[in-house]
Amino acid sequence: MSGQLAVIGLxxxxxxxxxxxxxxxxxxxxxxxGYGPYLDRVPPRAGQVCHxxxxxxxxxxxxxxxxxxxxxxxxxxxxxGDPGVFAMAAAVxxxxxxxxxSWRALDLLVVPGVTAMLAVAARIGAPLGHDFCTxxxxxxxxxxxxIERRLDAAASxxxxxxxxxxxxxxxxxxLGAALERLRRHLPPSTPVVFxxxxxxxxEQVTVTTLDAADASQADMATLVIVGSRATRVIARSGRSxxxxxxxxxxxxxx
Amino acid sequence: MSGQLAVIGLxxxxxxxxxxxxxxxxxxxxxxxGYGPYLDRVPPRAGQVCHxxxxxxxxxxxxxxxxxxxxxxxxxxxxxGDPGVFAMAAAVxxxxxxxxxSWRALDLLVVPGVTAMLAVAARIGAPLGHDFCTxxxxxxxxxxxxIERRLDAAASxxxxxxxxxxxxxxxxxxLGAALERLRRHLPPSTPVVFxxxxxxxxEQVTVTTLDAADASQADMATLVIVGSRATRVIARSGRSxxxxxxxxxxxxxx
Numbered sequence: 001m002s003g004q005l006a007v008i009g010l011x012x013x014x015x016x017x018x019x020x021x022x023x024x025x026x027x028x029x030x031x032x033x034g035y036g037p038y039l040d041r042v043p044p045r046a047g048q049v050c051h052x053x054x055x056x057x058x059x060x061x062x063x064x065x066x067x068x069x070x071x072x073x074x075x076x077x078x079x080x081g082d083p084g085v086f087a088m089a090a091a092v093x094x095x096x097x098x099x100x101x102s103w104r105a106l107d108l109l110v111v112p113g114v115t116a117m118l119a120v121a122a123r124i125g126a127p128l129g130h131d132f133c134t135x136x137x138x139x140x141x142x143x144x145x146x147i148e149r150r151l152d153a154a155a156s157x158x159x160x161x162x163x164x165x166x167x168x169x170x171x172x173x174x175l176g177a178a179l180e181r182l183r184r185h186l187p188p189s190t191p192v193v194f195x196x197x198x199x200x201x202x203e204q205v206t207v208t209t210l211d212a213a214d215a216s217q218a219d220m221a222t223l224v225i226v227g228s229r230a231t232r233v234i235a236r237s238g239r240s241x242x243x244x245x246x247x248x249x250x251x252x253x254x
Numbered sequence: 255m256s257g258q259l260a261v262i263g264l265x266x267x268x269x270x271x272x273x274x275x276x277x278x279x280x281x282x283x284x285x286x287x288g289y290g291p292y293l294d295r296v297p298p299r300a301g302q303v304c305h306x307x308x309x310x311x312x313x314x315x316x317x318x319x320x321x322x323x324x325x326x327x328x329x330x331x332x333x334x335g336d337p338g339v340f341a342m343a344a345a346v347x348x349x350x351x352x353x354x355x356s357w358r359a360l361d362l363l364v365v366p367g368v369t370a371m372l373a374v375a376a377r378i379g380a381p382l383g384h385d386f387c388t389x390x391x392x393x394x395x396x397x398x399x400x401i402e403r404r405l406d407a408a409a410s411x412x413x414x415x416x417x418x419x420x421x422x423x424x425x426x427x428x429l430g431a432a433l434e435r436l437r438r439h440l441p442p443s444t445p446v447v448f449x450x451x452x453x454x455x456x457e458q459v460t461v462t463t464l465d466a467a468d469a470s471q472a473d474m475a476t477l478v479i480v481g482s483r484a485t486r487v488i489a490r491s492g493r494s495x496x497x498x499x500x501x502x503x504x505x506x507x508x
Binding site: 009011014015016017018019020021024058082083084085086087089090091092093094096097104105108110111112113114115118119121122123125126127128129130131132133134135136141142143146149150152153154156157158159232234235236237238239242244245246247248249250 | 263265269270271272273274275278312336337338339340341343344345346347348350351358359362364365366367368369372373375376377379380381382383384385386387388389390395396397400403404406407408410411412413486488489490491492493496498499500501502503504
């Protein structure tokens with residue numbers, strides 16, 4: 001019997017954002033692997049075994065799930081958001097490349113989901129309505145100098161920037177340093193969005209400006225969007241403002 | 255009575271990728287606006303009026319939908335993929351900013367969806383597993399020189415690049431020129447993915463290299479992903495290859 005490994009995106013917190021495909025593949029799995037809080041979102045099912053692990057153990061989790069599927073089971077690894085964006089799909093591919101040849105023969109199914117930047121953008125308007133970059137601020141797996149270089153490249157070329165993993169207990173200063181770096185390139189009035197725990201009860205989305213943006217507003221559950229020179233804010237009386245980036249860019253220096 | 259305008263992402267072709275929220279908001283709408291082929295994906299519902307328009311009429315469609323919602327109706331505008339990524343959410347925000355003050359008082363709901371690059375990436379592995387840029391190749395709304403500048407910035411800083419709108423009847427040469435531009439920065443062996451009509455019956459996903467990539471492989475329904483220097487291909491006997499970008503980047507010049 002040949003096993004299957006599915007890598008499934010749960011979308012942001014609420015089950016309303018789960019796709020039908022993700023729900024079906026989850027229901028068919030015999031074993032689930034994932035970071036505990038993500039597994040907690042999946043409705044329990046009789047006969048389905050859950051293997052929770054810490055969020056820093058992606059490599060080991062991928063190997064364990066592949067080994068389990070290699071024994072002929074239908075196994076699913078769950079990610080919040082989309083599994084392909086700073087999540088488990090790359091960890092599984094790394095493990096397949098480094099692992100035994102039999103892992104390449106497994107049926108691998110990646111099930112996409114609504115990633116955090118799309119959910120945050122939807123809450124506030126359309127800040128990603130024009131060209132944008134998606135960058136993880138974690139320097140656990142790449143040098144900080146590379147992150148700075150990418151921030152410089154993205155901001156000076158007029159990309160809107162979505163920042164994943166802005167802060168953690170072991171990475172307290174990186175978001176502040178990134179905002180300071182971006183102030184070299186962008187006007188003080190550039191809109192900045194902090195989207196925290198979108199689609200969960202504790203959701204909080206705030207709009208500020210680059211000069212006023214305070215890194216202490218962000219935590220591990222926050223996604224930060226820094227606008228470009230073209231990004232605009234529409235004030236609305238009695239409603240939260242809209243932030244959007246127009247489809248058209250008139251100038252090369254936009 | 256106060257109207258509502260919902261801007262809804264249908265995800266890639268198949269209804270399996272629709273979120274539960276999108277399905278519920280679609281079902282509650284009294285009128286739907288959208289590009290004809292997207293409206294055709296929505297199951298018909300008694301009493302619901304559909305207003306189809308051409309895909310080049312985004313501004314006029316946004317205005318018509320806002321005016322309809324302004325008369326107190328529950329109106330939905332549909333987009334393929336995610337409405338916030340080169341789609342209707344920005345067009346609606348533009349119309350709100352330029353329109354009558356009453357449009358700012360409307361209840362605006364943006365419902366996110368699985369955008370094309372996430373669906374294509376899921377089919378092939380995890381090419382977007384590290385920092386990436388998302389760029390529209392359409393020069394209808396921005397100068398070609400700006401697109402070139404962004405391609406230069408993205409490739410030289412080590413971002414993977416997802417290209418939307420690579421080609422259309424009126425824009426036949428842009429993808430070829432973009433690939434040529436990227437060859438200045440990236441090795442000939444850089445993996446390139448052409449994802450056509452993902453999640454539809456005519457789906458076709460092919461993996462090639464930057465030197466062999468041929469713009470004529472793409473059409474209006476294609477999303478192109480160009481890897482970085484770090485992107486890898488895993489050959490699998492009897493299965494299609496996997497393309498992924500590792501989570502770690504060791505070098506500043508990666």
